[in-house]
Amino acid sequence: MADFSSSFDMPSAGSSENAEAAELQRLIAVEQQKAQFQAQVHNFTDVCWDKCMDKPSSKLDSRTETCLVSCVERFIDTTLTITNRFTQMVQKGAH
Amino acid sequence: MDSFGSDFSSGSSSGKIDSGTIMEQVKVQIAVANAQELLQRMTDKCFKKCIGKPGSTLDNSEQKCIAMCMDRYMDAWNTVSRAYNSRLQRERARI
Numbered sequence: 001m002a003d004f005s006s007s008f009d010m011p012s013a014g015s016s017e018n019a020e021a022a023e024l025q026r027l028i029a030v031e032q033q034k035a036q037f038q039a040q041v042h043n044f045t046d047v048c049w050d051k052c053m054d055k056p057s058s059k060l061d062s063r064t065e066t067c068l069v070s071c072v073e074r075f076i077d078t079t080l081t082i083t084n085r086f087t088q089m090v091q092k093g094a095h
Numbered sequence: 096m097d098s099f100g101s102d103f104s105s106g107s108s109s110g111k112i113d114s115g116t117i118m119e120q121v122k123v124q125i126a127v128a129n130a131q132e133l134l135q136r137m138t139d140k141c142f143k144k145c146i147g148k149p150g151s152t153l154d155n156s157e158q159k160c161i162a163m164c165m166d167r168y169m170d171a172w173n174t175v176s177r178a179y180n181s182r183l184q185r186e187r188a189r190i
Contacts, residue, residue, distance in 0.1 A: 003115070023114070024114050024117060024118075027114070027118055027121075028117075028118075028121055031118075031121050031122060031125055034125070035125045035128070035129070037179070037180075037183075038125075038129050038132075039132070040179060041172060041175050041176045041179055042132050042133065042136060042172075044175045044178075044179060045136070045168070045172045045175045045188040046136050046169055047141075048171070048175060049140055049168065049171055052171075053144075053167065053171065056141075056144055056145070056156055056160060056163040056167045057165060057167070059137040059170075060167060060170040060171065060174065061164065064171075065174055066159060068174045068175055069174065070179065071175075072175055072179055072182065073182060075179065076179075076182055087152075087165040
């Protein structure tokens, strides 16, 4: 995915222009957060499609829909489990 | 992916930042990148699902499969988006 981070130095200007620049940075940060959410949805959909979809049909049946929801939840749980356990391993001095 | 580049110079001689135009550009660029990501992943999944041994053209059944697959992929994307959003809200409520 594209790197959506942007930082720019504003030249020292009047305080009203600084306030405008700060507000602009805040608005851009909001859009970046939305973009990060979208990027995660793309990743989850990619993984969970493989887990849950059989042959494409004329609509998404409830079993598949349930599978997709569970897939997202369990993927996040897995991420948290790995993060926590890895943190413990590092703290104990494991490689 | 296209880099997130934006021209932050203003057109007006006063040097003031035109926040409205910049935010419009930001939103458009993010939306375009999002659509590109969606199409790229959708193409990958639907090619895998629908095209067996590649022939000299896409036959009717392959065309129909691709159309259905696109609809199902977007349904799946929306389901995943809702599931992820719910999870985020649940996690925020815990803090």
